[in-house]
Each structure stands twice: as structure tokens, then as C-alpha cells.
Amino acid sequence: MRVGVDARVLSAQVQRAGVAQYIAEILRDGEDVSDVAVTALSYEQEQCRVGKVPIDVIRLVPGVPWQSVLLPSHLVRKRFDVVHGPAFSIPPSFWVKRVVTVHDVAFMRMPHTVRADTVHYLQRVVKYAVHHAAAIIVPSHEVETDLVKLWPKTASRIRVIPLGADRLAHVSPTSGYRLDAPYFLHIGTIEPRKNLTFLLEAFAYAVKDGHLPHHLVLAGARGWNNEDFWEALRQSPVANRVHVLGYVDDSQSVQLYQDAAVYVQPSHYEGFGLGALEALWFGVPTVASPTGAVRDVHVAGLQVVETRDVAVWAHAMQLATSLSRAGVRDALPTWRETRRLHYALYREVAQT
Known part of the structure; x- marks a missing residue:
């Protein structure tokens, strides 16, 4: 089974935080799952490199939308079974099953805290995604409740998958910043x-x-x-x-x-x-x-x-x-468990 993960956020964020950290972690160690072949999808390669997960580079074409034209064409041509939009949005597709992650609904609950252009973008793409995705991943029960209040028909397709707490388990500390006081x-x-x-x-x-x-x-x-x-x-x-x-x-x-x-x-x-x-x-x-x-x-x-x-x-x-x-x-939840639940959902979606 072939699963493509939209990894463009990794290309855009040199300083990884939030959504970029999430995408990097769900791609990590994906090669250990024998029955699910995960590929990162982006318009460049270097920033998207995570472990041994292969990267499909879908080159930008001037005047041609990447997500709505170039990506769907690539998914069909390469025979992907599932595509995961891990950053609020999914591409249009009649042939490939789609999964989306909605990290929060601040753009609806408190839009004054979000940049105006981001509010406009998210209100548009999330509405499309939650209506067309086969499954919707959220990181907490609070976001699940928020989504159901906004779009009641999404309830049966939502899966709560917590993020891991152990992302930094094997990272060595730097000695660059120290403070003598507590x-x-x-x-x-x-x-x-x-x-x-x-x-x-x-x-x-x-x-x-x-x-x-x-x-x-x-x-x-x-x-x-x-x-x-x-x-x-x-x-x-x-x-x-x-x-x-x-x-x-x-x-x-x-x-x-x-x-x-x-x-x-x-x-x-x-x-x-x-x-x-x-x-x-x-x-x-x-x-x-x-x-x-x-x-x-x-x-x-x-x-x-x-x-x-x-x-x-x-x-x-x-x-x-x-x-x-x-x-x-x-x-506490671990990223290993987070990845396991993602792969289980990919299998479920592919088989429905």
C-alpha cells in the first residue's frame, strides 16, 4: 500500500516548530512498517529529508497550482492509495483516498489571534478538507469537540491521535545557554x-x-x-x-x-x-x-x-x-505510538 504525505511545510520552515515537528515525526522510521510504503511529497528534497523515508520531488511549474493540479496528477500517475494532508488541507482527488490532520480551530474560535491571511486561507481549506477527507486526525479531544460543533457530520470520521512527548529523547543538550538562577x-x-x-x-x-x-x-x-x-x-x-x-x-x-x-x-x-x-x-x-x-x-x-x-x-x-x-x-504518549496509530488509520482508509 502506497501512502503519500504532503511534506511541503518542511521545505518552507527552516526553523521547525509545531506542524513541521509533527510532520517530521510521523515520517520518521516509516521504513520499518513493511506493509505500508510511505513517501514524502514536496517540491524540493533537502529540507524534507527525514530518516530513510523516500521523497518524491514534484517540481514547481510557473502558473500551475502545486496542490490542486501537480500533486493530484502525481498521485494518480504513481498509483498512490492514500494521501495524507498533515497541515489542514488536502488535494482534490477522485481516485486517491484522503486523510487530513486539523491541529486546532483557532482560526474559527479566536480569529483575532491569527494573522488575517492565515484565517482566510484556513477557513477555506479546512472546510473543504473536513467535508471530503475519508478520515480526520486531531491531536486532542478538545479539537474533536470543536470540529463536531462546527461541522456535526464529521463526528464519525474523526480520530484523536495524541502527539508524542518524547521527541527529544535522543537529542544531546547544548551548552550554549545557561542561567545561574532557577x-x-x-x-x-x-x-x-x-x-x-x-x-x-x-x-x-x-x-x-x-x-x-x-x-x-x-x-x-x-x-x-x-x-x-x-x-x-x-x-x-x-x-x-x-x-x-x-x-x-x-x-x-x-x-x-x-x-x-x-x-x-x-x-x-x-x-x-x-x-x-x-x-x-x-x-x-x-x-x-x-x-x-x-x-x-x-x-x-x-x-x-x-x-x-x-x-x-x-x-x-x-x-x-x-x-x-x-x-x-x-x-505520556510517545511518537512510536503516534506513528503506529497513523499507519493503522492509513490501512483502514485504504480498505474502505
Whole structure:
């Protein structure tokens, strides 16, 4: 059985985050599954190289749409059985079964937190995808609920497949960034959905009220629509304790997780929230808002706290500093299981 995975996001993102990390992980080790032959599909090769998974390069042609013309033609010509759109969209096709992954519906639930061009694009392609895909993958039960509310007829085709927490298990830490003081850590793009202005307030309250020596480390791309965050940082009474690192690679992320005292994720909305699960895998006590994957796991060291009250969140952060690292890896989802469930779904779709 031949399965093609649209891997264009890997070509577009030199700094892999979120969806790109997901695509790379579902392609990894695919060669070990003897009855399912997975191929990455893109318009270039180098950035899409993951393990031993073969890559079909479908060259760009000026004036000819890649997804709606070049990709469907290639799928038929090469006799693919299933095509997986892992980034919200699928190509038109009457001959190849289609699977789509919808990571979240922020573009519908809170479009003001998403760039306007992205909102327009996702509202169009996701509506088409969920109506025409044979199966719809979502990373959490929250996204499943969101989709069913928006499009009730999708319910029978949705499969909840959590992302793995162990992506960095075999990555060696870098020695590039070290902080002498204990610190709270957040890894994620600086954008409105992450609620980082609230985090600055809660951090200031926690360290002042609790007389804590902790700092706050924020790692991740600079993002968009974040003027309120930068203004709040300028005005913060503890701005000298806040360290904004920008994008960090996997080795740097491992170092940050290993050294962090507490991981914090106050997001308004997450489809999954990979940072919190990865932090828990490293045993880091974690405080998170009740959205995404943290609603689906129940492990020691995790506090799930609403973000309605700064003082309540600050108290949770203070409490977390007194917790020791917990060994909860066995209770967390793994990428091996994530891949197994993807391959099982490919088989199911191909046989229907």
C-alpha cells in the first residue's frame, strides 16, 4: 500500500516548530512498517529529508497550482492509495483516498489571534478538507469537540491521535545557554493565543509575593500581533528577570527543559500544546491552562489552572517551585505510538 504525505511545510520552515515537528515525526522510521510504503511529497528534497523515508520531488511549474493540479496528477500517475494532508488541507482527488490532520480551530474560535491571511486561507481549506477527507486526525479531544460543533457530520470520521512527548529523547543538550538562577520556562511563538502578557503579570506576582529568586525564560519565534506583550514587558517591574531568547533548536530546547525549575503554559487555546508534554517527559513540574493535551493526561507534577485570576496562577507557580521532578514518562504518549496509530488509520482508509 502506497501512502503519500504532503511534506511541503518542511521545505518552507527552516526553523521547525509545531506542524513541521509533527510532520517530521510521523515520517520518521516509516521504513520499518513493511506493509505500508510511505513517501514524502514536496517540491524540493533537502529540507524534507527525514530518516530513510523516500521523497518524491514534484517540481514547481510557473502558473500551475502545486496542490490542486501537480500533486493530484502525481498521485494518480504513481498509483498512490492514500494521501495524507498533515497541515489542514488536502488535494482534490477522485481516485486517491484522503486523510487530513486539523491541529486546532483557532482560526474559527479566536480569529483575532491569527494573522488575517492565515484565517482566510484556513477557513477555506479546512472546510473543504473536513467535508471530503475519508478520515480526520486531531491531536486532542478538545479539537474533536470543536470540529463536531462546527461541522456535526464529521463526528464519525474523526480520530484523536495524541502527539508524542518524547521527541527529544535522543537529542544531546547544548551548552550554549545557561542561567545561574532557577527559572520558569515557556517555549512557543510569541503570539496572542499563548497569553504571554498574562504570564508576565503572574510571574511578577509570584516572585514578589513569594520572595522567589526565579527568572522567566521565553523561547520561541517572535510571532505576530504581539505589541501588547512587548509593552507589558517594558513596563514589568521584574523585566530584568525576563529573558526572551527567540527561536531555539532541539539541542537548546533539551538544555532548557533539563535546567528549568517549572514549565508554564497559560495559553488561551491549544490544539495540543507540545511544550507542556515535552516538559513533563523531562520531569519538569508544569502549570498549564485547561486547553489541549493537558486535559487528556493525568500525571504527577501537572497543575491545570484557569487563567481568570493572576493571583491564583501565581500561587500555582509558587507551589510548583516546591515540587520535585516526577518520573511520569510511562504515562505520556510517545511518537512510536503516534506513528503506529497513523499507519493503522492509513490501512483502514485504504480498505474502505
